Amino acid sequence: MNKLLILILTLAFTISNTFAFEIVYPKKQDVSINAKSTFFIGSSKKPLKINGQNVPLHETGGFAYVVDLKQGQNVFKIESEDDCKTYVITKPNIKPYGNFLQEFRQYECKKSAYVTTDNTPLRSTPIDAGINRLAHLQRNVLLNIDGEKDGFYRVVLEKNKFGWISKTAVKFCENYSNTPAILDRVEEDVSSKNYIFTFKLNKMVPFEIVEGNPMILKLYNIEGAPNGVYTKEFSLSEIYDNEKPVGYSGKYIGTDFIWQIRKPFVVNHRHPLKNINITIDAGHGGYEFGAIGCLGDKEKDITLAIAKFLETELTKRGANVIMTRDADYYVGLKERVDIANYSDSEIFISIHGNALPDGLNPNEHSGTSVYYYYDQAKPMADSIIETMTEELQLNNDKVRQASLAVVRNTNALSILIETAYLINPEDNAKLVNDSFQKKCAKSIANGLEKYLLNNK
Numbered sequence: 001m002n003k004l005l006i007l008i009l010t011l012a013f014t015i016s017n018t019f020a021f022e023i024v025y026p027k028k029q030d031v032s033i034n035a036k037s038t039f040f041i042g043s044s045k046k047p048l049k050i051n052g053q054n055v056p057l058h059e060t061g062g063f064a065y066v067v068d069l070k071q072g073q074n075v076f077k078i079e080s081e082d083d084c085k086t087y088v089i090t091k092p093n094i095k096p097y098g099n100f101l102q103e104f105r106q107y108e109c110k111k112s113a114y115v116t117t118d119n120t121p122l123r124s125t126p127i128d129a130g131i132n133r134l135a136h137l138q139r140n141v142l143l144n145i146d147g148e149k150d151g152f153y154r155v156v157l158e159k160n161k162f163g164w165i166s167k168t169a170v171k172f173c174e175n176y177s178n179t180p181a182i183l184d185r186v187e188e189d190v191s192s193k194n195y196i197f198t199f200k201l202n203k204m205v206p207f208e209i210v211e212g213n214p215m216i217l218k219l220y221n222i223e224g225a226p227n228g229v230y231t232k233e234f235s236l237s238e239i240y241d242n243e244k245p246v247g248y249s250g251k252y253i254g255t256d257f258i259w260q261i262r263k264p265f266v267v268n269h270r271h272p273l274k275n276i277n278i279t280i281d282a283g284h285g286g287y288e289f290g291a292i293g294c295l296g297d298k299e300k301d302i303t304l305a306i307a308k309f310l311e312t313e314l315t316k317r318g319a320n321v322i323m324t325r326d327a328d329y330y331v332g333l334k335e336r337v338d339i340a341n342y343s344d345s346e347i348f349i350s351i352h353g354n355a356l357p358d359g360l361n362p363n364e365h366s367g368t369s370v371y372y373y374y375d376q377a378k379p380m381a382d383s384i385i386e387t388m389t390e391e392l393q394l395n396n397d398k399v400r401q402a403s404l405a406v407v408r409n410t411n412a413l414s415i416l417i418e419t420a421y422l423i424n425p426e427d428n429a430k431l432v433n434d435s436f437q438k439k440c441a442k443s444i445a446n447g448l449e450k451y452l453l454n455n456k
């Protein structure tokens with residue numbers, strides 16, 4: 001054979017060998033997975049078998065194939081006409097947890113303490129997860145603690161009302177008795193965008209803001225207040241005709257507590273997005289890939305593409321858009337929140353693509369889901385999911401409340417959109433498509449406009 005022919009044959013063999021099939025999940029051929037089942041995610045150009053069973057392939061070649069796992073080693077032989085790989089997945093033999101939960105231990109007398117870390121959650125239950133945050137406390141907020149359970153101290157807020165705070169974020173005061181704080185006066189101010197209340201205190205006390213109409217601020221451990229609780233109510237409907245608030249914040253500057261409530265949007269009915277400050281957050285980036293789709297695409301690239309289309313769309317409709325990233329680099333969660341808060345954004349939209357943990361079936365989960373944390377943001381989430389699922393023919397995978405850092409710590413009306421599932425072959429085929437990404441952005445913008453026009 002001449003050299004050229006050998007080269008062509010070698011090349012052809014290498015290409016066919018490299019491209020026979022790709023597995024993007026599990027990430028390694030020898031892994032430990034503790035679940036009743038897992039899945040192989042990837043793509044193949046040729047018919048594929050896993051342990052002798054045909055794997056259904058999407059027209060793009062993408063697939064998601066669920067396999068059950070038994071205790072110990074599970075061997076999977078994956079083969080196409082000209083390629084073969086073996087995966088060994090070990091399901092570890094982990095004994096079920098015993099009952100390590102401690103009983104609540106009440107102290108003989110209350111102890112004075114202070115918060116050592118900014119943004120520490122004060123929770124309604126001694127559980128480090130879920131929707132149980134009463135407030136986020138800054139460093140040096142003073143607390144009265146009357147007991148402990150597991151990793152938490154119990155904070156006395158008022159008679160028979162308690163909060164829970166992580167032991168790692170609190171120190172006991174030595175030789176200091178945390179007597180009630182003195183509230184000297186309350187100052188009221190109005191800026192072009194906000195109502196501002198300043199509570200002149202002589203020390204930092206725990207607080208809670210309860211959403212609703214009216215919105216209620218409670219300052220705990222206040223001298224002379226009923227039950228030690230100072231309550232301030234604020235209702236927009238007294239000023240505006242049944243308007244809903246669109247974001248707020250509560251924080252200390254020195255020992256002054258500042259409660260800031262954003263005025264309702266001034267909606268231009270012909271151009272509802274005009275002059276609205278919107279932060280668009282493309283999920284993941286840089287070394288943080290996010291999920292990997294069937295065809296090997298990375299979530300960080302898809303989120304950036306949709307985010308950029310959305311930037312164009314919203315700018316075209318008159319909004320002031322701020323991007324948390326506009327290229328492929330890493331941005332931390334706190335940085336994303338800071339960008340939204342410092343730019344005084346009224347709306348925050350985080351774009352993601354969905355995946356699933358082991359034990360679930362990617363072929364049975366598809367479509368769009370939208371997450372919010374504060375109740376105020378739910379109507380916006382509802383409007384966007386309705387518009388997206390209708391215009392894009394995507395499954396409605398529901399609006400849900402979840403404690404996600406980017407929607408929890410932003411002062412704007414904040415949502416996180418899981419556009420569709422990267423590991424569902426059908427959804428994935430759409431997500432990697434340019435014109436779908438563009439339509440997706442357009443649809444988010446339409447949903448936003450509908451929300452702004454109907455937020456009465």
Ligand SMILES: [Zn+2]
Pocket residue numbers: 283284290291299352353
């Ligand atoms: Zn993501």
